[in-house]
Amino acid sequence: MENSLRAERGAVSLASHSGWRDQSILLRFMSIALFAGAWEIAGRIPVSFAFPTFSDTMVAFVKLVADGSLPTAYLSTLQPLLLGVVLSAFLGVGLGTLCGLWRAGEWLLIPVFIVLQAAPVAAFIPMVTFIYGIGMTAKTLAVMILALPVIVLNTYKAVRNVNESLLVMCRSFLGTRWQTVAKIILPDASPVIFAGLRLGVAAGFVGVVLAELLITPTGIGDLITFHRSRADYAEMYATIGSIIALSTLTLIVLQWIEIRLFRPEKRGA
Amino acid sequence: MRATVLRNGPSPVSASADSIVEVRGVSKYYGSVEALRSIDLDFPRGKLTSLLGPSGCGKTTLLKIIAGLITADAGTIAIDGKYVSTPGPERAFVFQDFALMPWATVLRNVAFGLELRGMDKTKRENIARHYIDEVGLAGFGDKYPHELSGGMRQRVGLARALSVDADVLLLDEPFSAVDEQNRRKFQEDLIRLRTNQNKTFIFVTHSIEEAVYISDRIVLLSPRPGRVSQVIEPQIDRSVDPERIHRDKHYLDTVEEIWQGLKQYVE
Numbered sequence: 245m246e247n248s249l250r251a252e253r254g255a256v257s258l259a260s261h262s263g264w265r266d267q268s269i270l271l272r273f274m275s276i277a278l279f280a281g282a283w284e285i286a287g288r289i290p291v292s293f294a295f296p297t298f299s300d301t302m303v304a305f306v307k308l309v310a311d312g313s314l315p316t317a318y319l320s321t322l323q324p325l326l327l328g329v330v331l332s333a334f335l336g337v338g339l340g341t342l343c344g345l346w347r348a349g350e351w352l353l354i355p356v357f358i359v360l361q362a363a364p365v366a367a368f369i370p371m372v373t374f375i376y377g378i379g380m381t382a383k384t385l386a387v388m389i390l391a392l393p394v395i396v397l398n399t400y401k402a403v404r405n406v407n408e409s410l411l412v413m414c415r416s417f418l419g420t421r422w423q424t425v426a427k428i429i430l431p432d433a434s435p436v437i438f439a440g441l442r443l444g445v446a447a448g449f450v451g452v453v454l455a456e457l458l459i460t461p462t463g464i465g466d467l468i469t470f471h472r473s474r475a476d477y478a479e480m481y482a483t484i485g486s487i488i489a490l491s492t493l494t495l496i497v498l499q500w501i502e503i504r505l506f507r508p509e510k511r512g513a
Numbered sequence: 514m515r516a517t518v519l520r521n522g523p524s525p526v527s528a529s530a531d532s533i534v535e536v537r538g539v540s541k542y543y544g545s546v547e548a549l550r551s552i553d554l555d556f557p558r559g560k561l562t563s564l565l566g567p568s569g570c571g572k573t574t575l576l577k578i579i580a581g582l583i584t585a586d587a588g589t590i591a592i593d594g595k596y597v598s599t600p601g602p603e604r605a606f607v608f609q610d611f612a613l614m615p616w617a618t619v620l621r622n623v624a625f626g627l628e629l630r631g632m633d634k635t636k637r638e639n640i641a642r643h644y645i646d647e648v649g650l651a652g653f654g655d656k657y658p659h660e661l662s663g664g665m666r667q668r669v670g671l672a673r674a675l676s677v678d679a680d681v682l683l684l685d686e687p688f689s690a691v692d693e694q695n696r697r698k699f700q701e702d703l704i705r706l707r708t709n710q711n712k713t714f715i716f717v718t719h720s721i722e723e724a725v726y727i728s729d730r731i732v733l734l735s736p737r738p739g740r741v742s743q744v745i746e747p748q749i750d751r752s753v754d755p756e757r758i759h760r761d762k763h764y765l766d767t768v769e770e771i772w773q774g775l776k777q778y779v780e
């Protein structure tokens with residue numbers, strides 16, 4: 245036994261060699277550089293008079309940060325966004341888990357969220373503003389309307405499809421109902437729950453920008469509208485680019501949290 | 514030495530002096546499918562008993578009923594004279610598909626039964642480490658299941674069952690997903706464990722050789738509906754070299770005898 249195990253151990257350590265990791269980071273940077281280069285060329289041709297080059301956009305970005313207009317806009321956009329996303333995450337995972345575990349909850353709530361997810365919910369946003377005015381509440385609600393359904397539905401699906409044999413294992417080792425949920429169901433469901441959270445957060449960004457473009461002329465949405473109306477296309481693109489970058493960054497952070505907290509076995513994979 | 518054939522046909526077995534698990538009149542239907550019919554069995558304390566029979570004869574069903582994971586439609590299970598119908602601390606299960614948590618290290622998987630019982634972390638991890646060594650996985654505590662081979666994963670499942678210090682270990686075809694070399698090695702380890710752990714093993718297999726090699730007692734089940742068709746005690750001296758056991762005349766005779774008994778069901 246000793247010998248065969250030692251051989252297996254050798255195979256395990258061979259599989260986890262390190263070179264690939266550095267290479268993948270390099271490739272990612274190359275992908276970004278390629279994108280920036282293509283943008284620069286397209287801007288120089290130019291594809292359209294309203295399409296600035298990459299370098300002009302970066303200059304505009306620095307200018308917007310320096311004169312304080314971008315930070316001010318973000319201050320106003322981020323508050324409802326953060327609030328809406330955090331509320332949706334907790335409410336969504338909570339409701340989804342409940343529906344996954346409890347039949348009555350499933351029948352009551354899931355159809356509502358299926359309809360919500362299928363509906364072009366952006367159409368509700370003007371309605372929300374009509375009821376709640378143009379302040380924080382309206383923006384937060386806009387974020388939640390877009391983010392909540394996908395989070396609830398993913399969580400629900402993940403909880404319903406939990407690994408049956410792990411449930412039996414937990415029961416055979418005398419796990420209580422609560423232990424089963426906390427130690428088996430949620431960790432097992434976490435990849436799908438987090439996939440839902442990522443989609444939900446992305447949808448939340450859509451929600452807040454839509455709200456600001458459509459009805460509440462404040463924050464990032466207002467900045468975009470303002471620069472468009474003055475034909476400051478580099479500034480407009482810088483603003484749009486910044487919110488895309490922020491959204492991407494948030495998703496990366498979310499993935500990092502998932503692997504750190506819930507699925508350590510995927511670390512470095 | 515001859516294998517002792519305790520009985521033929523489904524007459525109730527006489528309660529032996531010291532049996533830890535007593536199965537009485539257990540029947541089970543899945544809808545209209547009759548999986549088990551009136552099973553009466555005693556499992557002697559400290560011995561390894563195999564449940565052997567053709568595929569679909571209800572071996573897993575019987576084992577899970579003893580484990581309290583499935584409820585029988587009729588009959589009773591008593592452990593140490595106490596009736597049980599749900600899982601309990603005196604029984605531990607080793608699963609055919611391992612049932613390891615992929616997000617947890619070997620150490621946490623092995624300690625999981627104790628974690629569920631609320632034992633504090635250092636204490637349970639010390640116990641877990643002891644059994645990780647015991648099943649031959651020393652040094653693998655920090656690995657995750659996907660980094661292990663099938664044979665090693667099943668050792669983790671076995672260590673988890675040993676950690677909770679149950680009197681009865683229930684193993685459902687633990688070697689079916691393990692390659693042949695590891696299987697041999699594992700069988701020898703199991704014989705060793707049974708000798709020095711002083712636990713009762715109930716072991717499901719469909720390999721006649723495996724059953725004869727490791728068991729003190731073999732229960733042959735007939736095809737659906739599962740009934741006890743024969744109980745055999747292969748009196749094999751396991752203190753000798755395993756290679757010699759496999760070539761031993763008595764071992765081969767017992768395998769042949771069981772095969773003759775089962776052959777009728779295959780045709």
Ligand SMILES: Nc1ncnc2c1ncn2[C@@H]1O[C@H](COP(=O)(O)OP(=O)(O)OP(=O)(O)O)[C@@H](O)[C@H]1O
Nearest residue numbers: 543546548567568569570571572573574575719737
């Ligand atoms: N959940 C279930 N629903 C319906 N029928 C079932 C269920 N589980 C088992 N059966 C049926 O009951 C019979 C006994 O099943 P069981 O799994 O106990 O057999 P087994 O002896 O363990 O077979 P194998 O050697 O293939 O593992 C089989 O015919 C099977 O098809």
Ligand SMILES: [Mg+2]
Nearest residue numbers: 572573574686
């Ligand atoms: Mg089976």
